[in-house]
Amino acid sequence: MSNTKPSLTVLAWGAVALVALAAVMIFVVAPEDADQGFSQKIFYVHVPIALTAYACFGLGAWKAFRLLATRGERYDLESYTGVHLGTIFGVLTLVTGAIWAKASWGVWWTWSSNQLVLFLVLFLFYCAYFMLRFSVEPGPRRERISAVYALFGVALIPVSFFAIRLANDFIHPTVFTREGPQMTGEMFAAFCVSWASITLLAYVMYRVELAGKRTDANLRELREALQP
Amino acid sequence: MSSADQYVAAAYGVFVVVVLVWVAVLAAKLSRLERETGELVQLARARPVAGEQADG
Amino acid sequence: MSAYLADVAALARKDLKLELRARDTLPAMLLFVLSTLVVFHFALPADAGEDAAYGLLWVALVFTALLGLARAWVAEREAGALDGLVLAPSDRSAIWLGKTLATLAFLAAAELVALPAFVVFFAPLDASALGGVVLASIGICAVGSLVSAMAAAARGREVLLPLLFLPLAIPLVVGGVGASISPDPGTYLAFLGLYDAVFAILSWAAFEYVVTE
Numbered sequence: 001m002s003n004t005k006p007s008l009t010v011l012a013w014g015a016v017a018l019v020a021l022a023a024v025m026i027f028v029v030a031p032e033d034a035d036q037g038f039s040q041k042i043f044y045v046h047v048p049i050a051l052t053a054y055a056c057f058g059l060g061a062w063k064a065f066r067l068l069a070t071r072g073e074r075y076d077l078e079s080y081t082g083v084h085l086g087t088i089f090g091v092l093t094l095v096t097g098a099i100w101a102k103a104s105w106g107v108w109w110t111w112s113s114n115q116l117v118l119f120l121v122l123f124l125f126y127c128a129y130f131m132l133r134f135s136v137e138p139g140p141r142r143e144r145i146s147a148v149y150a151l152f153g154v155a156l157i158p159v160s161f162f163a164i165r166l167a168n169d170f171i172h173p174t175v176f177t178r179e180g181p182q183m184t185g186e187m188f189a190a191f192c193v194s195w196a197s198i199t200l201l202a203y204v205m206y207r208v209e210l211a212g213k214r215t216d217a218n219l220r221e222l223r224e225a226l227q228p
Numbered sequence: 229m230s231s232a233d234q235y236v237a238a239a240y241g242v243f244v245v246v247v248l249v250w251v252a253v254l255a256a257k258l259s260r261l262e263r264e265t266g267e268l269v270q271l272a273r274a275r276p277v278a279g280e281q282a283d284g
Numbered sequence: 285m286s287a288y289l290a291d292v293a294a295l296a297r298k299d300l301k302l303e304l305r306a307r308d309t310l311p312a313m314l315l316f317v318l319s320t321l322v323v324f325h326f327a328l329p330a331d332a333g334e335d336a337a338y339g340l341l342w343v344a345l346v347f348t349a350l351l352g353l354a355r356a357w358v359a360e361r362e363a364g365a366l367d368g369l370v371l372a373p374s375d376r377s378a379i380w381l382g383k384t385l386a387t388l389a390f391l392a393a394a395e396l397v398a399l400p401a402f403v404v405f406f407a408p409l410d411a412s413a414l415g416g417v418v419l420a421s422i423g424i425c426a427v428g429s430l431v432s433a434m435a436a437a438a439r440g441r442e443v444l445l446p447l448l449f450l451p452l453a454i455p456l457v458v459g460g461v462g463a464s465i466s467p468d469p470g471t472y473l474a475f476l477g478l479y480d481a482v483f484a485i486l487s488w489a490a491f492e493y494v495v496t497e
Contacts, residue, residue, distance in 0.1 A: 039232040042239040049243065068493050092246055096239045103235035125451035132448060135438035144493040145434050149448070155486055156452060159479055163455035166475055170335075170466050205250065212257050219264050226271040 008207050015204045018197035025190035033187075039103035046096040048195040050115060052202045053093050054157070056086030057122070059206070061154035064147035076143040077217070080133070081210045083150055085202060087126045093119045117164045118157070125153055288378055295382025300389060302359055309355045310390055317348040317398040321405055337406035338413070338464040342457045344398065345391075345417070346424065346450075352390045353428040354445055356383060357436040380429055380491035384484075388425040395421065409464070412473060416463030419476035420456045423483060427452050430487040433494050455479050 026044045033040035060082030067075035097116045098108045111117055129149055136142040183191065303309055324340040395417060403409055409417075428449060435445040456479060462472030 037232050038230070039235050041236045045240055045243055068490075088246065088250065092243060095242050099235050099239045099242070103232060121451055121454055128444075128447040128451065131444060132434065132438060135440050135444055141437060141497055144496070145437060148430075148490040148493050149434065151490065152452070152483075152486060155482055156455075159455050159482060162475060162478075163458040166462055166472060167458045170462055201247070205247075208254065212254055212261070215261055216257070219261060219268065222268055223264070223271075226268055226275070 008204070008211075011200065011207070012204045015197065015200040018193065018200055022190070022194040022197040025186075025193045030187045030190035031184060036104065039100070042096060042100040042103065044191055044194045045198075046093065046100055047191070048198040049089050049096060050093040050119070051195060052198050053086050053089035053119070053122075055199065056082050056089055056202060056206070057126070057150075057153060057157070060086055060150045064150035067143060067147045068151075076146070077210060077213045079147055079150055081206055081213060083126060083129055083153075085206050085209065087123070087130075089202065090119055090123050090126065094123060112168060114161065114164050114168070118161050121160045121164070122153070122157065125156060129153070288375055291375070291378040292381045292385065295379060296385040296389075299359075299383065299386035303386075303390065309352055310393055313348050313352050313390060313394040314397050316351055317344055317394050318401055320344040320347065321398065321401055325405060334407045335465045337402075339461050341398075341402050341406070341464070342420075342460045345395070345420070345460070346453050346457060348394050348398070349387075349391050349421075349424045349428060350446055350449060352387055352394070353425075353432045353449065354442060356387055356429060356432045361436055376492040376495060377488045379495065380433075380488060383433075384425045384429045384487075387429055388421060391421050391425060412469035413464040415473050416460040416469070416476060419463075419473060419480060420460040423456045423476065423480045424453065426480065426484040426487050430491055430494060433491065437494070452483070 022044075026041060030041075030044070032038055060079045063075045063079035063082055066072060067079060094116065097113065097119070101110055101113065101116070102108050109116070129146065132149055133142065133146050136145060321341075321344055324337070324344065328336055328340070399409060399414070399417065431448045431452065432445055435441040435448060438444050456476065459472045459476035459479065463469040463476070466472055
């Protein structure tokens with residue numbers, strides 16, 4: 001099944017190397033931020049995690065679309081794994097975001113951080129995905145319903161983002177600001193390496209988890225065939 | 229450690245811990261799959277050998 | 285095209301007739317929305333501004349809509365009629381559109397009671413607030429009909445429906461409240477229109493996949 005794609009082994013070792021490089025870039029190469037101090041380093045892990053979460057949700061939605069368009073059997077597990085990893089990285093975004101908020105502004109949560117609020121809404125949405133999936137009998141119907149829901153999620157991302165920005169106009173929260181990315185070249189390079197490493201790591205996790213789910217399904221089928 | 233250091237450590241630490249938890253969950257799944265494959269091998273071996281049928 | 289619209293009209297009319305005969309959903313929605321508004325009076329502290337009341341109006345509307353949506357597919361499910369409808373030679377999306385229009389009619393009826401009550405109990409509603417109610421109601425029913433059909437296929441559907449619906453309803457609440465209290469309601473009304481367009485088209489296209497076995 002995975003013969004045509006780059007070998008998982010190669011990708012996994014590549015992820016190890018990139019993560020190691022990212023650690024060096026973040027803590028040795030990139031200079032400390034003048035305004036925010038050492039806590040700015042959280043940026044190098046929080047933002048790539050958020051971007052990876054979006055990518056995973058997008059992957060889940062793409063596989064869902066393929067499932068509805070072609071009815072290929074493989075797409076259900078692929079979409080499910082994408083959404084699952086997206087949710088994991090989404091939770092990580094919220095937690096690292098809260099830590100960064102505490103480090104920068106002294107509060108664990110603020111409604112004025114559009115990205116944090118967006119991830120909260122998405123977290124609620126995708127948790128419901130799992131509840132939906134576990135409430136419907138396994139079969140083609142469940143696959144289709146899950147796929148439609150995953151597609152709705154991806155449509156919800158930009159719509160929610162606009163909504164949250166509009167909401168800030170009349171909620172008037174205490175606005176916290178952070179210095180924008182006035183990054184030096186080394187900081188930008190560190191960010192890019194970190195982003196690449198976390199993306200590759202997420203992809204490796206996706207392939208591994210998918211292999212586990214597929215094997216599980218195959219074994220179940222094998223068991224049914226072998227039962228006397 | 230200054231408090232900024234602690235927050236940075238916490239953020240990266242959470243990331244590492246979550247990935248390790250994921251590994252642990254997958255490891256549990258893998259050992260279950262290993263056990264089930266073993267059981268299926270037993271089932272396959274226990275089947276009456278289809279010796280009466282021609283092989284080719 | 286006219287056959288499609290005729291199917292839609294027939295389906296919507298069937299739902300309205302069933303409700304007129306059974307009279308279980310609509311009275312419940314009317315009573316619920318009134319009770320909720322009364323509860324909100326006790327929930328608001330004395331010095332809460334008018335703006336807080338508008339927020340609560342939208343909470344009331346969303347949850348009243350949920351009440352109606354929970355019962356949206358019950359008739360079909362109990363009679364096993366959904367399979368029959370799906371097999372009928374009409375475009376499946378017509379089923380969604382018919383159901384959406386019928387649900388919209390029920391929600392509109394509940395709003396005809398809720399909005400005057402709100403004005404009497406709490407605060408005035410201007411044209412942009414009402415525009416927000418109209419646009420958001422369309423969005424609620426469009427998305428709600430689809431999501432309700434999803435929940436209908438599941439165990440524990442009464443609990444599942446709010447979980448599926450509420451995250452999708454958040455932008456509608458933002459739009460509705462914004463249209464009521466913001467000095468520039470046009471942006472919020474435009475946003476509600478955008479939501480309606482995007483999610484109505486999505487629901488219309490996706491319904492067939494949700495409902496076929």
